[in-house]
Amino acid sequence: MAGPGLQGERFAVIVVGSGISGLFVALEARHLGRVLVLTKGSIDDCNTRWAQGGIAAAVGPLDSPEQHLADTIAAGAGLVDEEAARILCYEAPARIRDLVRYGVSFDSLGGEVALGREAAHSRARVLHAGGDRTGAEIETALSEAAKDPAITILDHTLVTRVITREGEAAGVEAVALQTGEREVYLADAVVLGTGGAGQLFSHTTNPDVATGDGVALAFDAGAEIADIEFYQFHPTALRVPGVPTFLISEAVRGEGAVLRNRAGEAFMKRYHPLADLAPRDVVARAIVREMRSDGSDHVLLDCTGLKSVDLAARFPAIFAYCMSAGIDIRVDPIPVAPAAHYLMGGVRTDTWGRTTVPRLYACGECACTGVHGANRLASNSLMETVVFGKRVVEHLAAGGGGAAAATPDRAALPMPATAAPSHAELQAMMWECAGIERDGAGLERGLQTIAGWPARGEGAVTREAFERQQMTTVAALMLTAALRRTESRGGHYRSDYPETDDAHWKRRQVFVRER
Incomplete structure (x- = not known):
């Protein structure tokens, strides 16, 4: 619960982000009380809308959740959290039924759902909607369903901080971008569903909103960040x-x-x-x-x-x-x-979407459940959002509280003292220094570049300035993790360490903000 002295409009749940993870959580949570969805762009600005391939679930007669699990583990290059992956694969068919209930119409062939096959899947298990417009079709259906009196959606509203009181998330600070007014919103739980970070790179499939905001907000609030070196390039x-x-x-x-x-x-x-x-x-x-x-x-x-x-x-x-x-x-x-396409790492959560900060949850691409390991299996991303979004709400409905257990060997890192001068300069640096093929010299050069940028502004309220700060935080985390991981695995490839080193590196890297 929010501590004494805090003032602001109160909700049962605050959701940051309006992609499939944010809207699905909002729809599932509305029976708990008033739900507030905050999004820095319009409700349509999200990675979900651009997802073409589809959503994976073992619903075919020749498929099984166990086979889906085996493919997920194989793709993840030794770092998949098997418990989380098992939950994903076994709960996936039920979440497809939820999406249908919310109005998603999946493509069919001869009266049966049409299933496609994608890379590293041993079976055809990828459902599509509108051909290659799966993400857009899901987003449209959920947006329509979210027109509900219990759900308030504020677009063009930039969340600048997760408020914590006595170590628990109590709400958020935000700026209404069209007026510049600062607002405080309070809630029993805050759910980050802000999507990915493709805008860190000069070549990306992601929309302009994908600047890693959720990862940076959680890191600033004291939550753990995991697997941040693993970035998938489509x-x-x-x-x-x-x-x-x-x-x-x-x-x-x-x-x-x-x-x-x-x-x-x-x-x-x-x-x-x-x-x-x-x-x-x-x-x-x-x-x-x-x-x-x-x-x-x-x-x-x-x-x-x-x-x-x-x-x-x-x-x-x-x-x-x-x-x-x-x-x-x-x-x-x-x-x-x-x-640049998909961030495998992010805000570390348990299988209920809890971060290491009590009452702060995360789901979707900004979260790191461990499902993807070092390399995501195609079309598992949309499914991850609804499977773990559902579990977030189930946990809240059961009373919420608690937090994911802290990682014993996590490393403390400072927030960067600087911020990128422009989106373009950061993107060019990251493409060169932390792109598809990396090496120690390039990663060190990237960190040195960040150290030489101008000092962070105080109280940045424009979207562009704030995004540069958030992107710089995520870039520094990614460069640091990639430099420390002296091997190649999944989405992280070091040309100076081209082999996989299970003896030393079959483990996850976890970071927390230095206090």
Whole structure:
């Protein structure tokens, strides 16, 4: 409960973020009392809306949660929390039913739900809605359902601090961006559902809002941050001069599209037995090496052999976007290159979404449940948001309270004393120093760059200035973790330490703010 002396409008639950995790939590929690959703953009600005591939669940007759679990563990490169992954895989079918109840209409074929296969899945278990518009379809359905008297949604409202009293989360401080007014909102629980951090990098599939705010807010409040070095770069984003980066879903390769180099060679068979459906980290690094060998900034994704697939119907958003860039994917190969896509680490939580700060919860991409380990299995991300969002609310309904147990060997780190001069300078530095291939010299150079930036402003209230501070915090955490992890594993690849070192590094790195 909030401590004495605090004044502000009071809610049962405050949710920060309006993607699938935030809206799902708000909908599930409305029976607990008034729910407040705060989002710095509009309700539509979120990573969910851009998720093309789909949502994974073992609902097919030839599939099982146990097989889904085995694939998740295999993809995670030795660091998956098996308890959390088991919960994800076994509760996934029920969460699909919840989404249907909230109005999501999944694609069907012959009267049965249509299931696709994506990289590192041993079965076809990926559900889609609206073809390659799965995220948008889910977001639209949840946004409509959230028009409920019990749910207050304030957009263009920037959360600048999680308020703690006697060590517990008690509410948030926020700024109404359109008026500049500062507000305090109080609640019995605060849930962070702010999404990822793709804007740390100059090439990303993420929207402008993905600046790592939830991770930085939690770190500042004293919560643990885990696995922050593991960042997933999606292998195939459109790379056309003058055209914004756009995700070309893995589901395109799932339908049979082939990656080719400049010579026209289908090169992935040289890198992995699964060829074009190898894990994302393998495919991304293979593309980088092919580009380097060819002296090119892209490879080609060839869909022209998919004569039995109606590409315009199966991938309407991709088809339309490529056509607008002058590419007819039925006859033209698509120029693609890797781009920053998904943060595997984040605010460390237990299987009920609790952080190490009592009454502060996190779910979705900003959280680190341990489900993804060092490398996320495709289409597990949307499912993670609803599985653990549901568990957050179940815990609150049972009385809430308590916190995730602290990690005994966590490392204390200071908040950065500086902030990036601009988004572009931070993005360029991170792409160069902490991108797909890393080394010690580059990571140290990145930390030195941060140390040389201007001092943090006091009381930054503009969205851009505040985002630069949050991005600098997350960048410093990521660079530090990547520098300390002297091995390669999953989404973290060190060219100076190219081998996986289980003897020393089959463990998670956890950081907490130095006090």
